[in-house]
Amino acid sequence: MAETVFVESTPPTSRGRDLDLVVSAVRIPMRRSFSHAAHARDNAESVLVRCRIGDVTGWGEGAPRPYVTGETMAGARQALTGESSLFLLEQLAGLWASGAAFKAGPQALAALDIPRMLGGLQRAPAAAAALETALLDVWCRLFDRPLRDVVRAVVPSLGHTHGLLAEEPRPQPVTLVADLAKARGSVAAALTPASAAALRHVKLKASAEPTDTARRARELRAELADAGAGQATFSVDANAAWTGEQSLLAADLLGGVADWLEEPTAPRRWEQLRRIRERTGMPVMLDESAVDVGDVETAAGLGAADSVNLRVSKCGGLLPALKVAAAARRCGLRLQVGVQVAEVGPLWVAGRVLATELADLLAVEAGRQDEWFDPPLTEPPYRIDRTRHLAPVPEGAGLGVEPSPTLRAHGVDTG
Numbered sequence: 001m002a003e004t005v006f007v008e009s010t011p012p013t014s015r016g017r018d019l020d021l022v023v024s025a026v027r028i029p030m031r032r033s034f035s036h037a038a039h040a041r042d043n044a045e046s047v048l049v050r051c052r053i054g055d056v057t058g059w060g061e062g063a064p065r066p067y068v069t070g071e072t073m074a075g076a077r078q079a080l081t082g083e084s085s086l087f088l089l090e091q092l093a094g095l096w097a098s099g100a101a102f103k104a105g106p107q108a109l110a111a112l113d114i115p116r117m118l119g120g121l122q123r124a125p126a127a128a129a130a131l132e133t134a135l136l137d138v139w140c141r142l143f144d145r146p147l148r149d150v151v152r153a154v155v156p157s158l159g160h161t162h163g164l165l166a167e168e169p170r171p172q173p174v175t176l177v178a179d180l181a182k183a184r185g186s187v188a189a190a191l192t193p194a195s196a197a198a199l200r201h202v203k204l205k206a207s208a209e210p211t212d213t214a215r216r217a218r219e220l221r222a223e224l225a226d227a228g229a230g231q232a233t234f235s236v237d238a239n240a241a242w243t244g245e246q247s248l249l250a251a252d253l254l255g256g257v258a259d260w261l262e263e264p265t266a267p268r269r270w271e272q273l274r275r276i277r278e279r280t281g282m283p284v285m286l287d288e289s290a291v292d293v294g295d296v297e298t299a300a301g302l303g304a305a306d307s308v309n310l311r312v313s314k315c316g317g318l319l320p321a322l323k324v325a326a327a328a329r330r331c332g333l334r335l336q337v338g339v340q341v342a343e344v345g346p347l348w349v350a351g352r353v354l355a356t357e358l359a360d361l362l363a364v365e366a367g368r369q370d371e372w373f374d375p376p377l378t379e380p381p382y383r384i385d386r387t388r389h390l391a392p393v394p395e396g397a398g399l400g401v402e403p404s405p406t407l408r409a410h411g412v413d414t415g
């Protein structure tokens with residue numbers, strides 16, 4: 001990994017208090033590329049926020065993607081370097097100095113709309129995710145509490161959340177994702193008998209062509225069955241690349257092959273999404289179409305969805321993601337916890353907290369950071385049990401991970 005390009009910007013003034021906040025943008029080459037119908041990626045691109053209260057530091061991450069939330073790296077950076085970021089840090093530091101209880105910090109942040117604060121008319125969820133995660137990390141570290149305790153602190157205030165959380169956090173089975181950059185046959189061939197038997201879900205990234213996608217889906221399902229993974233459920237993600245007609249065709253062709261179709265057509269085409277469900281019977285999972293509670297309630301009200309893919313950066317942070325999860329549950333929609341490709345550190349931890357806290361998930365994605373980044377970007381490193389396809393419960397105070405020497409060597413100021 002030779003290059004990292006952007007670097008940090010501006011701490012605004014800290015007005016004499018013992019705190020500071022730094023925004024960085026990082027671009028790190030991946031060891032192999034990842035591609036789907038909307039984008040091919042061979043670099044991790046994230047905005048990072050480091051904040052400090054006294055001698056305690058927290059860090060956070062957002063993944064701005066124009067094709068997901070309309071945000072660019074430059075725009076997210078700009079949103080974060082305005083006055084609002086330091087203002088929120090000062091609020092939190094004041095709360096800490098007042099002797100407030102642990103739950104007061106997360107509850108205060110949960111009462112705000114940080115994507116709106118940072119972005120104004122053009123909400124900025126990825127920027128907000130970076131800031132919120134850093135604030136929650138520093139808050140948890142001040143109290144020596146894990147990030148998952150934030151979830152338990154705010155969920156009771158979200159209303160009608162019976163059954164939303166698991167009784168206790170558990171390692172979660174993770175999805176195997178087959179993207180367009182993987183050679184045919186390589187997915188099933190990489191499975192051992194033990195890992196095939198443990199596999200719960202496989203997701204295929206669609207190409208721009210429904211017929212080609214359906215053929216690949218049938219081939220992959222047959223390969224998986226031959227490899228001993230016939231029990232795994234199967235989905236196809238089109239990343240909003242198809243027209244309404246193409247989506248209907250794909251849903252027809254994938255009948256009996258896919259268990260659900262993720263974001264088949266342009267985001268928020270509610271009528272088309274409903275038509276797919278009604279005409280073909282194929283369940284529809286929303287991803288790019290569902291970034292906030294309003295999207296979920298609209299989709300459910302119009303009969304346009306069966307489930308929602310929850311992603312921390314897309315939703316604006318862990319707390320807004322919990323609100324989306326609660327809304328989905330209230331509306332009778334199922335949930336998947338997903339990722340942005342090549343999350344650097346804070347985002348994958350926050351996603352994993354969601355995945356290990358929420359009950360009754362359709363599927364959980366975790367990324368392949370162990371393949372994409374070597375040496376690792378965090379200490380302790382990203383880890384998945386690839387034999388049992390299990391993501392462990394995050395440990396330690398706050399996020400429980402620190403930037404590795406490799407990440408620091410990329411010129412990023414992460415404390």
Ligand SMILES: [Mg+2]
Binds near residue numbers: 239262288309
């Ligand atoms: Mg998706």
